[in-house]
Amino acid sequence: MPTDSAVAAGPAPAPARRLLALIVPALAVGVASALVLLGVSLLAEQLQDVLWETLPDALSVGRYSSLWMIVMLTAMGLVTGLVLRAVPGRGGPDPATMGLVDPPLPPYVVPGLLVVTVLALAGGVSLGPENPITAANIALAAWAGRRIAPGAPGEVWLALAAAGTIGALFGTPVAAALILTEALAATPGTGALWDKLFGPLAAGAAGSLTMSLAAHPSFDLSLPPYTHTGWGDLLAALVIASAGAVLGLAAVYAFPLVHRFFRALPHPVLALTLGGLALGLLGALGGHLTLFKGLDEVKTIAADPEGWSAAEFGTMAVVKTAALVIAATCGFRGGRIFPAVFSGVALGLCAHALVDAVPVAVAVTCGVLGVLLAVTRQGWLSLFTAAVLGFDTALLPLLCVASLPAWLLVTGRPMMQLREDGTPLR
Numbered sequence: 001m002p003t004d005s006a007v008a009a010g011p012a013p014a015p016a017r018r019l020l021a022l023i024v025p026a027l028a029v030g031v032a033s034a035l036v037l038l039g040v041s042l043l044a045e046q047l048q049d050v051l052w053e054t055l056p057d058a059l060s061v062g063r064y065s066s067l068w069m070i071v072m073l074t075a076m077g078l079v080t081g082l083v084l085r086a087v088p089g090r091g092g093p094d095p096a097t098m099g100l101v102d103p104p105l106p107p108y109v110v111p112g113l114l115v116v117t118v119l120a121l122a123g124g125v126s127l128g129p130e131n132p133i134t135a136a137n138i139a140l141a142a143w144a145g146r147r148i149a150p151g152a153p154g155e156v157w158l159a160l161a162a163a164g165t166i167g168a169l170f171g172t173p174v175a176a177a178l179i180l181t182e183a184l185a186a187t188p189g190t191g192a193l194w195d196k197l198f199g200p201l202a203a204g205a206a207g208s209l210t211m212s213l214a215a216h217p218s219f220d221l222s223l224p225p226y227t228h229t230g231w232g233d234l235l236a237a238l239v240i241a242s243a244g245a246v247l248g249l250a251a252v253y254a255f256p257l258v259h260r261f262f263r264a265l266p267h268p269v270l271a272l273t274l275g276g277l278a279l280g281l282l283g284a285l286g287g288h289l290t291l292f293k294g295l296d297e298v299k300t301i302a303a304d305p306e307g308w309s310a311a312e313f314g315t316m317a318v319v320k321t322a323a324l325v326i327a328a329t330c331g332f333r334g335g336r337i338f339p340a341v342f343s344g345v346a347l348g349l350c351a352h353a354l355v356d357a358v359p360v361a362v363a364v365t366c367g368v369l370g371v372l373l374a375v376t377r378q379g380w381l382s383l384f385t386a387a388v389l390g391f392d393t394a395l396l397p398l399l400c401v402a403s404l405p406a407w408l409l410v411t412g413r414p415m416m417q418l419r420e421d422g423t424p425l426r
Contacts, residue, residue, distance in 0.1 A: 023202055029203050031207065032141075034206070034207040040133060045122075073125070076119060080332060085269060087115065090109075090112070091109065091113045093420075097419065098135065100335065124292050125327050127293060130338070133165055137161040159203075167203065167211075176203070223361040226361040226362065227394070236362055237402040242402075244370020244373075244374070246374075248410070249413060252414055252416045255329060258329045276330075278330075283323070286320065290323060291323075301346060308349070313350035314346075317343045317346035324340065324375075327339075348362075348367030351363045366398070369386040369403060412426065
């Protein structure tokens with residue numbers, strides 16, 4: 001019968017040894033994922049300056065005039081279509097059929113995918129970098145993992161790359177842990193949840209620290225402080241989050257219809273060109289702040305809640321939502337989280353402009369919560385993003401309560417992702 005001291009001095013349990021072996025590859029994948037994101041972001045910023053500042057100035061055209069927005073986005077659709085036609089793998093599967101975390105793509109697809117992602121980010125397309133960058137990092141990690149550790153399960157590299165990328169995107173490993181928790185909850189298997197999250201959390205931490213040290217990203221909108229909760233605030237939170245869910249659901253239900261229209265066109269280059277034209281017309285309607293992925297633009301409108309009327313904020317929310325649907329269905333590569341955040345913020349500011357007694361922080365965070373719940377169907381991600389934007393723990397109880405009716409509206413509905421036959425996932 002072994003004594004307690006003998007047990008204590010014995011070998012480390014197998015789960016601990018297995019988790020320790022994950023630390024080095026997790027850190028390496030996390031850092032590499034962040035560097036890919038950083039490289040793509042920097043290239044897109046440089047190209048954006050050329051397209052939206054240097055070039056229109058040289059032509060004596062207004063940088064964000066309606067004419068320039070229409071011409072630039074139409075041209076961007078044409079160029080993106082021609083690039084996708086030329087690159088190996090054509091940039092991967094139809095982006096309307098892809099989620100945030102999918103099985104690895106063949107590595108030869110990655111260069112073309114990154115090129116068209118840079119074009120979309122720089123050209124003003126209403127999509128974020130999250131989907132294509134995550135897909136590229138998963139493909140690269142899986143390719144490297146098969147060569148470095150061929151005996152390791154392929155799911156390990158997928159989880160590490162996804163966590164590293166999400167951690168870098170949001171500047172914190174918590175976002176990666178929350179998103180993967182929802183995925184792991186639906187995955188059969190044994191083992192403690194924190195055992196499953198150990199490697200991804202390390203990768204997410206490495207990715208977020210790399211990005212923070214290199215680029216200092218921040219989601220804090222510097223909203224007016226929220227001091228105390230009142231009954232009126234609770235009612236407003238419930239209404240605004242539900243309204244955000246309805247706006248998001250409108251986009252979700254329009255998604256397969258718009259996708260069907262673009263896929264009925266005889267050539268993908270034509271679909272992307274017409275999609276770019278439509279985005280340019282929407283930009284002319286909603287203003288230049290409704291262009292691009294939306295992260296910088298959302299800080300602009302949130303910094304001046306009184307700078308636009310309720311009608312103008314409402315127009316921005318609708319235009320951005322429509323632009324998201326068109327961009328994601330005509331063939332542009334990009335993610336839906338960041339544009340959805342802009343739509344939610346604009347909707348919240350519209351509610352504040354209509355009823356100024358509603359605190360800005362409540363209106364903005366609840367608007368984002370509702371739209372994200374409908375668009376992403378990820379409860380933890382939606383709550384986390386809304387809370388980070390408000391950067392105030394006093395908002396958390398309101399957000400949790402507001403998520404309940406919004407979730408009842410979206411659960412069981414179609415998702416903003418299609419099967420290969422064009423029917424929506426549920």
